[in-house]
Structure formats: structure tokens, C-alpha cells
Amino acid sequence: MPMDVDLGLENTYIKHTKLTYIDGELGVLRYRGYDINDVVNNLSFMETAYLMLYGRIPDSKELKLFSSYIGDGKLPERIFSMIDTFPEGDPLSMASSVFAALAIDNNMKWSIDENKRNAGRIIGLSFNVFANIYLHIKGKKLYNIDLGDPVSGFLRVTNNMDPKNVKAFEAAMILYMDHEIPASTTAALVTASTLSDMLSSLSSAMNALKGPLHGGAAENAFLEFLDIGSPENVKPWFNEHIIKNRERLIGFGHRVYKTYDPRIKKFRELSMSLCDEKNRIILDTALELERVALDYFREKKIYPNTDFFSGLLFNELGFEHWFFTSLFALSRVTGILAHIIEYNENEQRLIRPRAIYNGDGERFIKR
Ligand SMILES: CC(=O)SCCNC(=O)CCNC(=O)[C@H](O)C(C)(C)COP(=O)(O)OP(=O)(O)OC[C@H]1O[C@@H](n2cnc3c(N)ncnc32)[C@H](O)[C@@H]1OP(=O)(O)O
Numbered sequence: 001m002p003m004d005v006d007l008g009l010e011n012t013y014i015k016h017t018k019l020t021y022i023d024g025e026l027g028v029l030r031y032r033g034y035d036i037n038d039v040v041n042n043l044s045f046m047e048t049a050y051l052m053l054y055g056r057i058p059d060s061k062e063l064k065l066f067s068s069y070i071g072d073g074k075l076p077e078r079i080f081s082m083i084d085t086f087p088e089g090d091p092l093s094m095a096s097s098v099f100a101a102l103a104i105d106n107n108m109k110w111s112i113d114e115n116k117r118n119a120g121r122i123i124g125l126s127f128n129v130f131a132n133i134y135l136h137i138k139g140k141k142l143y144n145i146d147l148g149d150p151v152s153g154f155l156r157v158t159n160n161m162d163p164k165n166v167k168a169f170e171a172a173m174i175l176y177m178d179h180e181i182p183a184s185t186t187a188a189l190v191t192a193s194t195l196s197d198m199l200s201s202l203s204s205a206m207n208a209l210k211g212p213l214h215g216g217a218a219e220n221a222f223l224e225f226l227d228i229g230s231p232e233n234v235k236p237w238f239n240e241h242i243i244k245n246r247e248r249l250i251g252f253g254h255r256v257y258k259t260y261d262p263r264i265k266k267f268r269e270l271s272m273s274l275c276d277e278k279n280r281i282i283l284d285t286a287l288e289l290e291r292v293a294l295d296y297f298r299e300k301k302i303y304p305n306t307d308f309f310s311g312l313l314f315n316e317l318g319f320e321h322w323f324f325t326s327l328f329a330l331s332r333v334t335g336i337l338a339h340i341i342e343y344n345e346n347e348q349r350l351i352r353p354r355a356i357y358n359g360d361g362e363r364f365i366k367r
């Protein structure tokens with residue numbers, strides 16, 4: 001009999017992985033052994049996605065084949081009709097519903113020969129899913145985007161084709177691509193461990209990713225900056241909300257990092273370089289909040305997480321705050337697929353933990 005539960009599974013390891021290495025004390029993140037900053041400065045989104053799935057940087061022939069898998073990710077007409085019926089609301093719930101609906105008639109069985117091809121197709125589908133959720137919310141006509149270069153095809157939907165915006169967006173898609181097994185990837189793993197299919201596993205992940213303690217923080221941290229309004233308001237706001245009312249500071253704290261998250265360097269650099277006059281006050285407010293919060297939290301080893309900075313960049317790229325978490329999710333699809341494939345190809349076992357019963361002893365129904 002175990003002595004106690006491992007709340008939050010903080011000290012429980014459920015798989016081995018060759019995908020992502022994190023040292024939370026030193027602030028190191030590597031994809032397949034390459035430092036995250038090396039990856040983001042040297043590889044494209046497609047090369048990084050290939051690296052995660054196949055374990056090596058592709059040559060041009062391999063990349064072409066992988067592109068053709070991604071190009072297969074076209075949405076059928078019935079999905080457009082379905083998206084058009086969605087009421088205004090949470091895009092991640094829409095995404096979860098669309099992935100579940102795509103699973104209704106998919107024939108993607110788990111198979112070592114087909115898993116990576118299917119993953120490529122699902123990555124393509126994901127670009128279409130999120131692009132069309134965006135178009136639907138904006139009241140525009142739905143269509144299959146050009147998946148020749150999915151990052152550019154996606155940005156075309158938002159008319160945001162300035163080359164420096166494309167580069168910055170691609171960097172964000174790489175930085176968020178994988179992070180070992182956070183709650184969303186774990187949700188997908190639990191579903192995949194029952195041998196349920198990849199699309200259904202992705203649907204599970206979306207519902208976990210949207211929560212405010214996880215991906216939902218990308219939007220909420222930005223709303224926090226807007227609520228504060230200006231750098232001069234940071235101290236009184238922090239004293240009232242965080243110190244006096246003991247609220248959680250959104251965009252701070254991480255289960256694994258007890259120092260700076262290594263992805264922040266690039267997010268900060270990009271959001272500073274793309275910031276225009278209109279957004280200057282938001283950036284300055286965020287930087288002042290970071291300074292004040294670090295002063296207060298450093299002893300407890302609570303540092304900013306990526307969601308503190310990603311919203312600044314997404315806003316500068318012209319996305320509305322309600323779509324920030326979707327952009328995180330779109331990027332994370334590759335990592336989630338890579339993890340469920342790695343698990344089911346190497347260590348597949350039904351994930352079914354136990355709970356320690358602490359309710360009533362035996363009772364009898366008297367009628
Ligand atoms: C991409 C991502 O998903 S990154 C995470 C995004 N989420 C957020 O930004 C939401 C705000 N952050 C948090 O709520 C937390 O830091 C989490 C959920 C991310 C991680 O939390 P856990 O590892 O479970 O740590 P836990 O919640 O046990 O906190 C440990 C201590 O730090 C404190 N703490 C942690 N994060 C914060 C925070 N953001 N603000 C204030 N206090 C915090 C807790 O109050 C607790 O203090 P105590 O020991 O005095 O009670």
C-alpha cells in the first residue's frame with residue numbers, strides 16, 4: 001500500500017523520451033539534443049517538426065516528402081459546415097471538437113509504417129483547423145489554406161505577410177513546439193495509451209491546454225498587462241492583487257523551471273524588436289511587472305514563464321488576445337504527436353494510476 005499520493009504527479013515519470021531534455025534548475029531546453037536557441041536560430045518550422053518526429057535534420061529530399069504529408073491535411077467540406085455552426089466562444093473548445101469530428105471517419109490505425117506520415121497529415125490539418133476557426137470567429141469565408149509553406153499559408157489568413165513577421169511567427173511556432181510532457185501532452189498520452197487514435201488524443205490535449213494554469217495563461221497574462229495599464233501602475237497593482245489578496249501572478253511560475261525559462265530570451269528579443277509606438281506602453285508595463293515580481297518572488301524561485309512573453313509578440317503580430325492560446329496549441333501539435341508516437345511505438349502500456357480511498361467504510365442501504 002502506498003504511503004501517500006503524488007499530487008500533481010510531480011515526482012512520477014511515465015515514459016522515457018529522446019525528444020526533449022529539460023534542466024529546470026539550470027534553465028536548459030534541448031530538442032533531440034540541440035539547444036533550443038540553436039534550433040530557433042538555424043532551423044525552419046518544417047525542419048524542426050521533422051527533427052522532432054524523425055530524430056534528425058532532414059535533407060531536401062526528406063523535407064519534400066514530409067511537405068507532401070503535411071499537404072494532405074485538407075479539411076473536408078463537412079468540417080467547414082460544422083465550424084460555421086459554432087457559436088462565438090472558446091477557440092480551443094472548437095479545435096477539440098473539430099479534431100474529435102475528424103476522428104469519426106478517420107482510418108489512421110497505429111502502425112509503425114504509417115504513424116509519421118499520419119502525423120505529417122495531422123500537422124497540416126491543424127494549420128487548417130486553427131486558420132478556419134480564426135476565419136469563422138472573424139466572420140469570414142472558410143477555405144483550405146496553402147500548405148506548401150504552412151507558416152506563411154497560415155499568416156496569409158491574417159494578411160500579415162511582412163517577412164519579419166513571418167520570421168518571428170515561425171520562431172514562436174518552434175519555441176512552443178514541445179516541452180516534454182506538460183498537462184496537455186499527458187492528456188493526449190492517457191488517451192493514446194488506450195490505443196484510441198491520434199486525432200482523438202489531440203482532441204483530449206486541446207481541452208487540457210486551454211486551462212488558465214497551462215496554455216490559457218498566454219491570453220490571461222496579456223490581459224493582466226492591459227488591466228495594469230502603465231508602468232507606474234505596476235507597484236500599486238502588484239501590492240493590491242499579489243501581495244494583499246494573494247492572487248496568482250499569471251505568466252509566472254512553472255512546474256519544472258526554477259530559473260529563467262530558456263525560451264524567454266528569444267520571445268523577449270522578438271517582442272522588443274517588433275514593438276511599435278502603439279504597443280510600447282504594454283511592453284513597458286510587462287517589463288516593469290517582470291522586474292517587480294522577480295524582486296518579490298526570486299527567493300521562492302518563481303520566474304516568468306513563456307506565456308508571460310508570447311502574448312506580447314502575438315499582439316505585435318496582429319493577433320487578438322482570444323487567439324493567443326490557439327497559436328500555442330497549433331505549435332504544440334507536433335510535440336504532442338511526437339510524444340504519443342514515441343510512447344506507443346516503444347513503451348505502450350495503458351496509463352491507469354490508482355487513487356487511495358479515504359471515504360466511508362462499508363455502509364448498508366436501509367429502505
Ligand atoms: C506554458 C505553460 O503552461 S507555463 C504555466 C502557465 N501558467 C501560469 O502562468 C499560471 C500561474 N502559475 C501557476 O499557477 C503555477 O506556477 C503553476 C500552476 C504553473 C505551477 O505550479 P506548481 O508547480 O503546481 O506549483 P504550486 O502551485 O504548488 O506553487 C508552489 C508555490 O509557489 C507559489 N506560486 C507558484 N506560482 C505562482 C504565481 N504565479 N503567483 C503567485 N504564487 C505562485 C504558490 O502559491 C506556492 O506557494 P506556497 O508554497 O507558499 O503555497
Ligand SMILES: O=C([O-])CC(=O)C(=O)O
Pocket residue numbers: 176178179181182183255256305306
Ligand atoms: O511544461 C509545462 O508544464 C508547461 C508547458 O507546456 C510549457 O512550458 O511550454
